[in-house]
Amino acid sequence: MGTAPVAIQESSKKSASEGTPQHPIMRAIRRLSTVVKIMVRCQISPVGFPGALLGAKALLSATDPKPLPSTIVREDEGQLVSAAKAGDAAAFEELVNRYERKIFRLGMNITQNKEDAEDVMQEAFLKSFKNLDHFQGDSRFYTWLVRIAVNEALMKLRKRRPNQVSIDEPLTNDEDSVFREIEDWGPSPEQRFAQTELNTILNEVIGDLDPIFRVVFLLRDVEGVSTEETAQILGISVAAVKSRLLRARLRLRQKLNKYFRRSETQ
Amino acid sequence: MNCKKVILELTSYLDGAIDTSVRIDLEQHLARCTDCRLVVDTTRKTIQIFCNSEPVPLPEDVRNRLHTALLERFRRNSKTI
Numbered sequence: 001m002g003t004a005p006v007a008i009q010e011s012s013k014k015s016a017s018e019g020t021p022q023h024p025i026m027r028a029i030r031r032l033s034t035v036v037k038i039m040v041r042c043q044i045s046p047v048g049f050p051g052a053l054l055g056a057k058a059l060l061s062a063t064d065p066k067p068l069p070s071t072i073v074r075e076d077e078g079q080l081v082s083a084a085k086a087g088d089a090a091a092f093e094e095l096v097n098r099y100e101r102k103i104f105r106l107g108m109n110i111t112q113n114k115e116d117a118e119d120v121m122q123e124a125f126l127k128s129f130k131n132l133d134h135f136q137g138d139s140r141f142y143t144w145l146v147r148i149a150v151n152e153a154l155m156k157l158r159k160r161r162p163n164q165v166s167i168d169e170p171l172t173n174d175e176d177s178v179f180r181e182i183e184d185w186g187p188s189p190e191q192r193f194a195q196t197e198l199n200t201i202l203n204e205v206i207g208d209l210d211p212i213f214r215v216v217f218l219l220r221d222v223e224g225v226s227t228e229e230t231a232q233i234l235g236i237s238v239a240a241v242k243s244r245l246l247r248a249r250l251r252l253r254q255k256l257n258k259y260f261r262r263s264e265t266q
Numbered sequence: 267m268n269c270k271k272v273i274l275e276l277t278s279y280l281d282g283a284i285d286t287s288v289r290i291d292l293e294q295h296l297a298r299c300t301d302c303r304l305v306v307d308t309t310r311k312t313i314q315i316f317c318n319s320e321p322v323p324l325p326e327d328v329r330n331r332l333h334t335a336l337l338e339r340f341r342r343n344s345k346t347i
Binding site: 089105114118121126129130184199217222246260 | 274281283305316317329333343
């Protein structure tokens with residue numbers, strides 16, 4: 001399904017109300033024109049939103065560390081949300097087209113399960129559509145959407161492992177164990193593995209990470225969400241986000257060490 | 267600055283969200299401490315590797331089911347207007 005079916009509904013209503021019967025081809029052209037107008041007005045690319053990670057990648061490839069830019073959402077998001085709130089289904093569908101891949105990926109990374117990720121994605125979009133009138137615009141739509149998706153994903157995990165997932169789980173001191181395993185990885189350790197093998201390793205280590213750390217790492221480092229927005233999404237303090245992010249990064253580093261240390265492969 | 271302090275500042279340092287004076291102290295420590303240098307380097311690579319990893323594809327059947335569900339919701343919504 002593209003944007004056309006939705007646009008058809010909207011345009012049909014307009015045509016009827018104006019009382020101007022049209023040839024089906026003319027109606028189709030008019031509907032297409034409506035979609036194009038929305039896309040032009042909102043500067044929408046028809047291919048979703050590539051390059052969401054560019055900010056984080058640019059940071060990490062730079063010699064000097066720089067703040068993570070929060071560039072996930074383009075400036076026209078507010079216009080799309082306003083149009084969707086006013087009943088423009090095509091505008092809401094454009095928001096879906098833009099974020100569906102990111103929300104599915106987030107669901108997959110948190111739940112580590114395709115069916116759960118699909119449920120997470122569907123629920124996130126259906127709930128956001130249902131509750132769009134309640135969205136006040138205090139945060140970005142994307143932040144709100146991610147919040148719904150994260151809650152859905154964490155609920156899936158709690159159902160699966162009710163005794164193992166607790167947001168209030170006490171933090172341990174990872175700082176003390178950092179220096180037990182220090183080895184050089186070489187310049188590009190990931191290139192020593194085939195892509196499928198690397199994917200398996202990354203899935204395994206991220207899956208092993210406690211969900212409270214995993215979610216923070218995914219939002220901050222993979223999705224490029226800012227510290228403040230991550231705090232907002234998870235309903236925790238900025239200090240807690242920073243603390244969990246540090247622990248997540250250290251634990252992942254430690255887990256990857258066994259695969260990437262030079263002594264392992266040379 | 268000692269090694270433990272480096273670890274505590276690691277996230278701020280990698281994110282570039284660190285005071286200049288603290289960053290200078292930290293980098294002076296890194297210049298003389300191989301262990302900390304390796305920890306910073308491998309942690310940076312950890313983030314990099316995940317960022318550069320292959321994106322999870324959205325399967326076409328999954329996407330179709332989402333859009334079918336949404337279309338159904340749009341239809342129901344337009345009937346109630």
